Amino acid sequence: MAVDVYDLPDAAGHFGQYGGVFVAETLIGALDELKEAYASAQRDPQFVAEFDHELRHYVGRPSPIYHARRWSELLGGAQIHLKREDLNHTGAHKINNCIGQALLARRMHKGRVIAETGAGQHGVATATVAARYGMECVVYMGADDIQRQMANVYRMKLLGATVVPVNSGSRTLKDALNEAMRDWVAQVSDTFYIIGTVAGPHPYPMMVRDFQSVIGRESIAQMLEQCGRQPDVVIACVGGGSNAMGIFHPYIPVPGVRLIGVEAAGAGIATGHHAASLTAGRPGVLHGNRTYLLQDENGQITETHSISAGLDYPGVGPEHAWLKDSGRAEYVSIDDADALKAFHDLCRLEGIIPALESSHALAYASKLAPTLPKDKILLVNLSGRGDKDMHTVADKSGIKL
């Protein structure tokens, strides 16, 4: 399906029936203020220029596109190209959005930024920009996640952030998000909440997508330059879905380009231990927006499982929900075992250690490539590097570091 004119969300933040502003009245004032500030920043050439400057000189953009020749040859089908977001400063795409929101926070004279984090990648990126711009930084992190991600907790502290353990609910990412929202509502006058993914109340899903869209815009220019044409398929992993939205969004109006989002099937969809909200969930309301959610028959949010903490979230950005229903994007899932295999393959064959999140997208590419002719092109968003996953992978292989 081709989409000729794409201008979602509407003024109220809706992507069809998804998105919106599902928050208590106490947050409406802050969201209105944010909406206005973002709209004015978008129109301000100086803001846009500073964002571009920071991406180039601090993050290291543009990130290259790399043709994974050996891996493609071994698979024996379509050619796999990788958009190297893993080469960004801090090692993942998360920093793009953090720069944008921190610049906005500064413009709004908010000296304190807060964030939620699961694996710690968004927390590290937020702590990084807070240090860069001289802001106070508080990161909420589930108590269980803190135990699993000690290295990232230490990184955040090195960067000057305060990491607050969250002991409510399932003590993971979704609870950290609840707690960050509670902090924001209580200290809204001096605090900017940097949400890490394309979820939350409007304008967050739109704003995070816009900041991450640099990935797709670069890809369109680079593919034309390197291959003389656009890819046949664009593949990205989807937890909340920010790296996928970033690469998909500029491709939505481009005809002939399939968009495939890859969710975490964990131990397998049938086991119930997974994080595949689009594949196995149903629409509901959580964290300020309507979207697909993993929930029980009574509408309680269920706990999720994935080998990659960054995909371990029971919801998904509302624009993905819309893209799924409209048919413009397809959503599939990859289990822990297949993601691990792709992780090892890329290490051995291309000398690139991918993040476990990105390994889900790689795994799907490795299944799709052999079914297609050799002149087809797959573009995979390699959203982050895997250094943070050393302990998880070693553990799975029975190795003690």
Place this chain on the structure above:
Amino acid sequence: MSKIEAVFERLQAQGRKALIPFITAGDPDPVLTVPLLHSLVLAGADIIELGVPFSDPMADGPTIQRASERALAKGVSLRKVLEMVANFRADDNDTPIVLMGYANPIESMGVEAFAAASFDAGVDGVLVVDYPPEEAIDFAQTLHRHALDPIFLLAPTSSEARMAQVGALASGYIYYVSLKGVTGSAALDVAAVAARIPEIRARTGVPVGVGFGIRDAATAAAVAEHADAVVVGSRIIEELEHSSPDEACSKVRALVAEMRQAIDAATNPSRGMP
């Protein structure tokens, strides 16, 4: 006229203010919920807000979060909450019950099915914390069709335009969140609250209840001098947390009765006298 409207009309004629206690359904145990509701009525509650537990209570402070977790651990669902209301109605057909909770359990059941089941169970009003008016136009209409009052929140940050927007949908009463923060936060500023109430009343045309941060009888009384109703939640949950199951009803009854007396004494001194 709805049962909630009738309560406010009667109280106004008597020169009194409404006391609205909140408990979470199923906390500390599902078998205690109906007896607790009756205890609240005996203590002088005019309307009761009954919390529907949710896994992700984003607008609640630690006290009500814990209540929600305890109730969920005992298997309390929205359907079970409605059963509790129906059981309460077997012995009390007068005291209005307002369900307070989050959108997802309701959407999971289906809005139409929820409204019909709520009416059948004897519910009088519904407050969905994460349904601001712009997302609740159809929902409010569905509730009205089933003779249920949609209760909405207003906050210190709400503009005059939003008050009017809420006023167009709301009936029963407005729940004014008295401070920036979550439920159970530090004590509120009575003077600041008092300054906003006449405007809210004028722009919405419905009575105004004040909640969040009312922790003792003195504050309840001070707020009641300005508001039409006083909502008390976290303080009651704390009392439950410090009570054994045997004494839960009597302790909560004593706490709420003390607030009742203080409110009546402040708003109509002749009634406050023993």
